[in-house]
Amino acid sequence: GAVVSQHPSWVICKSGTSVKIECRSLDFQATTMFWYRQFPKQSLMLMATSNEGSKATYEQGVEKDKFLINHASLTLSTLTVTSAHPEDSSFYICSARDRVEVDEQFFGPGTRLTVL
Amino acid sequence: GQNIDQPTEMTATEGAIVQINCTYQTSGFNGLFWYQQHAGEAPTFLSYNVLDGLEEKGRFSSFLSRSKGYSYLLLKELQMKDSASYLCAVIDSNYQLIWGAGTKLIIKP
Numbered sequence: 001g002a003v004v005s006q007h008p009s010w011v012i013c014k015s016g017t018s019v020k021i022e023c024r025s026l027d028f029q030a031t032t033m034f035w036y037r038q039f040p041k042q043s044l045m046l047m048a049t050s051n052e053g054s055k056a057t058y059e060q061g062v063e064k065d066k067f068l069i070n071h072a073s074l075t076l077s078t079l080t081v082t083s084a085h086p087e088d089s090s091f092y093i094c095s096a097r098d099r100v101e102v103d104e105q106f107f108g109p110g111t112r113l114t115v116l
Numbered sequence: 117g118q119n120i121d122q123p124t125e126m127t128a129t130e131g132a133i134v135q136i137n138c139t140y141q142t143s144g145f146n147g148l149f150w151y152q153q154h155a156g157e158a159p160t161f162l163s164y165n166v167l168d169g170l171e172e173k174g175r176f177s178s179f180l181s182r183s184k185g186y187s188y189l190l191l192k193e194l195q196m197k198d199s200a201s202y203l204c205a206v207i208d209s210n211y212q213l214i215w216g217a218g219t220k221l222i223i224k225p
Contacts, residue, residue, distance in 0.1 A: 046158040
């Protein structure tokens with residue numbers, strides 16, 4: 001089946017630093033990738049939708065200058081949390097929509113970010 | 117390897133009951149989620165089980181057996197709006213989410 005990977009799996013950083021999270025579709029091409037945040041025992045909150053080669057579309061309330069998204073290729077999207085603060089500590093999950101099977105959406109394993 | 121198995125698709129009748137099974141083999145276990153996802157929308161949280169047993173929440177119930185690596189989501193009094201994909205996800209010992217492929221539930225009148 002289709003596989004989506006994320007790197008790193010977990011990261012601990014100091015307040016004020018920037019963290020980059022990669023999301024890769026390993027065996028399929030994804031024209032669209034989604035970035036979510038998840039707080040404990042809660043729904044995934046969609047942060048932004050990124051389409052290959054174009055600017056990401058951010059959900060209301062998500063600061064685009066703080067959460068930079070780049071979708072440079074059909075298999076890679078990156079989320080950079082700039083000037084991270086403790087309140088940004090969360091579980092970040094990406095998903096990718098298959099270019100061919102557009103109804104299929106595959107989720108990554110998540111990246112746990114802890115900001116000290 | 118780690119994997120989660122759930123049926124690809126199920127069909128049920130409005131007003132009936134349906135049970136969606138999920139079996140998992142993961143390195144460690146720190147909880148199991150069930151999510152509902154309508155086409156084009158973000159998944160919404162349905163339940164979280166970390167102890168064995170049945171958790172009931174309105175028309176939806178979720179069951180977990182850690183010794184069997186098994187969970188099910190039970191939907192009662194099915195409504196047309198319950199047509200969606202249902203995702204099973206397990207948190208492993210490294211607190212990584214392992215996702216099932218989802219079960220597409222089709223409700224017929």
